[in-house]
Amino acid sequence: xxxxVESGGGLAQPGRSLRLSCTSSGFNFGDYAMSWVRQAPGxxxxxxxxxxxxxxxxxxxxxxxxxxxxxxxxxxxxSVAYLQMNSLKTEDTAVxxxxxxxxxxxxxxxxxxxxxxIDVWGKGTTVTVSS
Amino acid sequence: xxxxxxxxxxxxxxxGDRVTITCRASQGISNYLAWFxxxxxxxxxxxxxxxxxxxxxxxxxFGASGSGTDFTLTISSLQPEDFATxxxxxxxxxxxxxxxxxxxxx
Numbered sequence: 001x002x003x004x005v006e007s008g009g010g011l012a013q014p015g016r017s018l019r020l021s022c023t024s025s026g027f028n029f030g031d032y033a034m035s036w037v038r039q040a041p042g043x044x045x046x047x048x049x050x051x052x053x054x055x056x057x058x059x060x061x062x063x064x065x066x067x068x069x070x071x072x073x074x075x076x077x078x079s080v081a082y083l084q085m086n087s088l089k090t091e092d093t094a095v096x097x098x099x100x101x102x103x104x105x106x107x108x109x110x111x112x113x114x115x116x117x118i119d120v121w122g123k124g125t126t127v128t129v130s131s
Numbered sequence: 132x133x134x135x136x137x138x139x140x141x142x143x144x145x146x147g148d149r150v151t152i153t154c155r156a157s158q159g160i161s162n163y164l165a166w167f168x169x170x171x172x173x174x175x176x177x178x179x180x181x182x183x184x185x186x187x188x189x190x191x192x193f194g195a196s197g198s199g200t201d202f203t204l205t206i207s208s209l210q211p212e213d214f215a216t217x218x219x220x221x222x223x224x225x226x227x228x229x230x231x232x233x234x235x236x237x
Contacts, residue, residue, distance in 0.1 A: 037175075045167070045175065045218050047227040061225045064132075097174055104163075104181070117165045117180040117222050124174055 002026040002120050004098050009125030012088050020083040020125060022098030029079035030054065033101035033116050036072060036083045038094035039124075046094070050101060051081065056114060066092075088129045095124040133157050133221050137230035144235060148209045152233045154202045154219035163223035166195055166204045169232075170215045178217075179204065209235070 008020040022034065035050040049062035051072045060072050069087045074080070081098055101116040134157040144150050154164065162182035167175040177186045179195045182202055192207045206213055214237060219230040 044232045045169075045220075045229045047220070047229060050227075061227075063226045102180070115163050115222055117163075117177075118167075118220075119177050119180070119186060121174045121176065 002100070004100065004120060004122035006096060006098050006122045006125035009096065009127045011128045011130065013131050014088060014090055014129055016088055017084070017086045018088060018127060020085070020096055020098075020127070022081040022083075022122060024079045024081070024100070027100070029074075030076035033103065034072075034074065034081040035099045035101050035116075035118055036081075037097045037099060037118075037121075038092075038127075039097070040091070040094045043094075048083070048096070050116065052114075052116075053103075056103070085127070088127075090129050093127060093129045095126050097124045098122045132226055133160065133224055133228050135219055135221055135228050135230040137217075137219055137233050139233060140231060141234040141236065143237065144209050145237065146209055146211055150206045150209050150213075150235060152204045152217055152219075152235075154197075154204070154230050156200045156202075156221055159199045160221045160223035162198050163221060164197065164202050165220045165222060167218045167220065168213075168215045169218065175218065206235075 003025045005023045012018045033052045036048040038046050049072050051060045071084045073082045099118040100120040102119045104115045136155045164182045166179035169175040183195045194205045216232045216234045218232050
């Protein structure tokens, strides 16, 4: 069974750091891109960022609201994705979900175009930023 | 950045009703659109990808269509377990973006 389990959430003061982990099982983690999505209390879903598989370059993309403060990495040997959150703000308070991404790609004029959609979600971990 | 607008933001329906939710992108996204369902206190669940393709295990009463800027999610006969909030998401262009959600309630 495919599973994603987030951990590392908790209470942090503004300006401090926190690192979330997403531990996977039931699939070959290294073959997949992984995303982070968050949901502030009573609000909708907000895309945070994602990391491609190493085979597709291992590159990352981020939302403007977290760019420069958050970073995503992966350890394929441990089947874990990480979200390093620095310079935390009160508005970062949310449930953080990790998710597995499936790849759609096609070739045109010698170029490869990659698109990723989420198919599996973890249950989430809560981050509260407060003094 | 691409803005995703869903409407209505909420709707009331009964078991057995046909329900349609609309999602509009601020610019064309081809068919790179997904739909998710979220029940209170739970993680989202993936329903649809590529605008109209059902994820594995999703009941056939869920259908979706659209391309470009306008998309719809339809539940052909609402069941008790379908009362939830539904979100669309574009994955055509970074940063990716979600719609604001549509709450389907009794």
